[in-house]
Amino acid sequence: MKPPLLLIGQGSQDDAYAAEFGRFVHRLRCRLDQSGADVSGGYLERATPRLSDSVASLVARGHHRLVALPLSLSRVGEEFPAAMALEQQRHPTLMYDYGRPLGPDPRVLALLAERLNEAAAELSKPRALELAGARPRLRAVDSPPAEDLYQHIEPGETAVVLVGEGSTDATANAEIHRVSRLFWETHAYDFMTVETAFVSVTPPGVPGGLERCRRLGAKRVIVVPYLLFAGGLLERVWAQALAYGAGHPDLDIRCAEVIGDCEILADVVIDRYEEALQLVP
Numbered sequence: 001m002k003p004p005l006l007l008i009g010q011g012s013q014d015d016a017y018a019a020e021f022g023r024f025v026h027r028l029r030c031r032l033d034q035s036g037a038d039v040s041g042g043y044l045e046r047a048t049p050r051l052s053d054s055v056a057s058l059v060a061r062g063h064h065r066l067v068a069l070p071l072s073l074s075r076v077g078e079e080f081p082a083a084m085a086l087e088q089q090r091h092p093t094l095m096y097d098y099g100r101p102l103g104p105d106p107r108v109l110a111l112l113a114e115r116l117n118e119a120a121a122e123l124s125k126p127r128a129l130e131l132a133g134a135r136p137r138l139r140a141v142d143s144p145p146a147e148d149l150y151q152h153i154e155p156g157e158t159a160v161v162l163v164g165e166g167s168t169d170a171t172a173n174a175e176i177h178r179v180s181r182l183f184w185e186t187h188a189y190d191f192m193t194v195e196t197a198f199v200s201v202t203p204p205g206v207p208g209g210l211e212r213c214r215r216l217g218a219k220r221v222i223v224v225p226y227l228l229f230a231g232g233l234l235e236r237v238w239a240q241a242l243a244y245g246a247g248h249p250d251l252d253i254r255c256a257e258v259i260g261d262c263e264i265l266a267d268v269v270i271d272r273y274e275e276a277l278q279l280v281p
Contacts, residue, residue: 003065004038004058005273006096008051008080010072011043017231018047021071024229024261031266037273038063041071044083055087059094067276069099069269073108073226074165075172076101097279099272103226104179106186107268111259112224113187116160119222119256153252155190158220159213163206163237165227166198173202179226192218199236206240210253220252227258228265234258 005028009021025041032039038061042054058066068084070076081098088094102108162183164176177196184194193216197209204212206223213221225237238255245253259265 002032002035002037002277003067003097004040004063005032005099005269006051006054006058006066006068007039007041007071007269008068008083009041009043009047011046012231012233014231017229017233020229020231020261024071024265027261027263027266028269031270032273044079051083052087052090055091055094059091064091064093065095065097067099067273068096069272069276070101071228071269072101073103073228074101074167075169075175077167077169077172097276099269099276102228102265102268102272104175104182105268107264108259109179109183109187111262111264112162112183112226115256115259116188116222116224119224119254120155120158153220156192157218158222159192159216159218160184160188160194161197161206161209161213161221161223162194163197163199163209163223163225163227165233166201168201173198176226183224192216199233199240206237207244210241210244210248210251214248214251218251220254223253223255225256225258229260230258 007021007025007028012018021041025039029039038058040054040058042049042051044051055066068080070080084096088096160183162176162180164173164179167173176198180194180196184191188194193213195209195212197204197206199206210221210223223237223241225234227233227237241253241255245251
């Protein structure tokens with residue numbers, strides 16, 4: 001029997017994120033069931049199941065070796081190894097191996113390109129920045145006013161803003177800039193530019209990224225979240241774009257969706273899992 005796969009999430013109080021995380025864990029459980037590998041998931045903080053509970057459950061079921069994989073696109077901080085070291089103190093028989101973080105795997109970049117193309121394909125059906133319900137969101141507009149009807153804008157007049165989470169770790173932030181460049185050269189070379197922005201903590205924020213695109217002469221900007229799942233962070237991206245768009249009505253701003261729970265993302269995770277198993281002596 002193969003060691004179980006333990007997916008580690010940072011944790012969020014957002015129900016949408018937790019639900020998608022749970023669906024993704026279930027997808028992997030179904031995918032790896034035939035190989036006899038168990039799959040579990042746990043959060044470091046702010047959400048359930050906590051990492052400690054998931055590890056305790058695996059140990060109780062007789063697993064004393066596992067592969068721990070941070071479900072993150074960014075560089076892993078010290079909190080992940082510290083959390084696993086604490087679990088090892090709680091369960092002295094526990095041994096674990098780390099799987100590499102997901103990004104920027106070429107398949108992850110390809111998924112970002114899909115989300116970008118999906119947003120670009122919807123341009124003939126304007127998806128305006130509006131307030132839908134109690135929280136800022138983008139929503140489809142079925143009957144836009146005549147003055148807002150679709151106008152053809154070339155890709156060369158369209159810019160992209162890739163938005164990462166933002167961190168106090170300068171290396172993690174530099175990695176997002178690297179991803180932007182890789183994404184531009186491999187999947188978005190027809191567009192004017194791919195700029196980098198962050199949800200919080202470090203500049204530039206989403207408004208800063210949009211402003212740079214406007215000053216470069218872009219007539220349209222597509223915001224691409226470099227995020228795995230929907231939730232509070234995505235809504236903050238949309239809210240910042242909404243606020244900027246309200247002050248710049250001449251700039252057409254569109255937002256793509258997150259990568260989301262999907263088979264290709266599961267392929268990347270399973271490859272990281274198998275890679276970690278190859279390193280086990």
